[in-house]
Amino acid sequence: MAIEFQHISKRFADTRALEDVSLTFEEGKIYGLLGNNGAGKSTLLNILTGRLCPDSGTVAVDGAPADSDAALGKLFLVGEKNLYPDDMKVKRALDTAAVFYPDFDRSYAESLAKQFELPLNKKINGLSTGYGSIFRLILGLSVNTPYVLFDEPVLGLDAQHRDLFYKLLVQKYAEHPCTMVVSTHLIAEVADLIEHTVIIRKGRILQDAPTEELTAACWAVSGPAGVVDSWAAGRDVFTSSVLGGLKTVCIRGGGTEDLPAGLERRRVGLQEYFISLMEEEDQR
Amino acid sequence: MAIEFQHISKRFADTRALEDVSLTFEEGKIYGLLGNNGAGKSTLLNILTGRLCPDSGTVAVDGAPADSDAALGKLFLVGEKNLYPDDMKVKRALDTAAVFYPDFDRSYAESLAKQFELPLNKKINGLSTGYGSIFRLILGLSVNTPYVLFDEPVLGLDAQHRDLFYKLLVQKYAEHPCTMVVSTHLIAEVADLIEHTVIIRKGRILQDAPTEELTAACWAVSGPAGVVDSWAAGRDVFTSSVLGGLKTVCIRGGGTEDLPAGLERRRVGLQEYFISLMEEEDQR
Known part of the structure; x- marks a missing residue:
């Protein structure tokens, strides 16, 4: 049915x-x-x-x-x-x-x-x-x-x-x-x-x-722009944003358990995932 | 001005x-x-x-x-x-x-x-x-x-x-x-x-x-209904809800740092605070 x-x-x-x-x-x-x-x-x-x-x-x-x-x-x-x-x-x-x-x-x-x-x-x-x-x-x-x-x-x-x-x-x-x-x-x-x-x-x-x-493998990782950039290189970043000196990237996939000093992670909620996905598609 | x-x-x-x-x-x-x-x-x-x-x-x-x-x-x-x-x-x-x-x-x-x-x-x-x-x-x-x-x-x-x-x-x-x-x-x-x-x-x-x-002193405390009830007695509870056996009370004021085993606390966000306040007022 x-x-x-x-x-x-x-x-x-x-x-x-x-x-x-x-x-x-x-x-x-x-x-x-x-x-x-x-x-x-x-x-x-x-x-x-x-x-x-x-x-x-x-x-x-x-x-x-x-x-x-x-x-x-x-x-x-x-x-x-x-x-x-x-x-x-x-x-x-x-x-x-x-x-x-x-x-x-x-x-x-x-x-x-x-x-x-x-x-x-x-x-x-x-x-x-x-x-x-x-x-x-x-x-x-x-x-x-x-x-x-x-x-x-x-x-x-x-x-x-x-x-x-x-x-x-x-x-x-x-x-x-x-x-x-x-x-x-x-x-x-x-x-x-x-x-x-x-x-x-x-x-x-x-x-x-x-x-x-959808969101299980998505994390937002934040920290000083330079540290975030070098950590995120080569990873599946689907959006990024900068506020003051703080950069946040949303990534798919693992490898966030053991972050370098100065970086923090949090789960990406469904709405944030949706917005990020739309922005990623807009840029294709 | x-x-x-x-x-x-x-x-x-x-x-x-x-x-x-x-x-x-x-x-x-x-x-x-x-x-x-x-x-x-x-x-x-x-x-x-x-x-x-x-x-x-x-x-x-x-x-x-x-x-x-x-x-x-x-x-x-x-x-x-x-x-x-x-x-x-x-x-x-x-x-x-x-x-x-x-x-x-x-x-x-x-x-x-x-x-x-x-x-x-x-x-x-x-x-x-x-x-x-x-x-x-x-x-x-x-x-x-x-x-x-x-x-x-x-x-x-x-x-x-x-x-x-x-x-x-x-x-x-x-x-x-x-x-x-x-x-x-x-x-x-x-x-x-x-x-x-x-x-x-x-x-x-x-x-x-x-x-x-507004929300600094507001916490939501959850756990088994009986444990929550006996802990919350005498405190400033402004709303409560039950889902299955899990009871949640929103309270104003401190004393949530040291909760009995089985209880968890989290901050109350502004929207949740607003809804709880309206419900409290409705019941006056």
Whole structure:
């Protein structure tokens, strides 16, 4: 049981949004889908849920074509954009979700609305950026489909509400195992949540691996510029930065256990790894 | 030389947006203005720049009333909302800024637009959330007024662009010392940038202190629930959480150097401190 993209390509006018993307989201995992603005993340999710047609390639959900009723009933996309009619209220949108998704947990959704202080009688289009995100993530947490895809779920949310969302996501996943795909720019905050990371850049898959594997062999080594440079010579340095006289290089591979005097090492987190990788690619 | 708010109050219909707020932004510092959605941050900044009138209280900029020309010429607010006409292009907005702000650095703004890949001939209202933020932060980095106020400058920005913005902010501050106020929900990312932190909650100032002081005496202590509970009894615990059998309490004050076997301590970061403080207040 899985979502399988095979050789998906998509152009918009003169932009190649996706190029020969093959990718699998397996059952029962939390995925991070990471990439800069314009990388193709939303295009990929919109193709999966039939909001966009690919130019070539196929998508299957548990073996059924993604545009079949069987497939669509298993998916829920918490998209960036709100697709509800202009005058629809939050309450009515919950009613509608309950009609289309038989496992939608209406009373849980209402309890979440209370926790996030989202008024049920507000018009969806009148919500602020943060409350619009809250409305959409409540749907995603309550829908109970086998696959739930969150596209920028925390846009505009304050730190306390983001923290609450991450806790609820983990709780939901523990109580009702499903496949979750989280596409987000706040990488550091989801680094401990996502078991598997997919990094997409300019329409191509750059990395597709267990999150731990990606950063396991990455270290940042800092010290006086001269000492760092002579130590780093010949090693796999993927980015470097200088602040005052202090130089930091990020390297892949071992050999950092026994550093010369004056040098320090620390682990590279997922967000720092991502930024460094993008900078390395920019310079190719 | 400073921005001084004295006893500012403001209501919107049945909401008290600000209540008796007195606050000083001194010259030559980077401030963080932190608070949840609806706390009053944007109201405060909009009152300062004359976009809103307070019900009571005064604001002065270097001694002059905030709504005087002398004061307004010293301030630039990178607001959440874009106030430009519907069909204005990025290029034309830079021309306009150069007219109103004599120290606006036009060629620096254009070089930033290139770095962030913001097309100059695009209409401002046609920009995505992320590029709208980029447009506004470029204005803020190029305007060279003595006081620059950033309200949610990184909304919708990807991690690489956020990283670039923080680097540019520090560089600007080093080369052209001024007062910067950054209001943001991405607290962890600015924790090392902001020298002084103001926390606002439900229209009132909750904390106003050097950033380091706020978290210096805060520790998170974790271990088996029973051991943590008996150790923490009588201490100033401001939040606690349980994950599996592991309990974590955040405490203020010392006495964590010599923990019983089985307990571990780590420093509480600014974002974690902020969230814990909000939770503590919610429970009052």
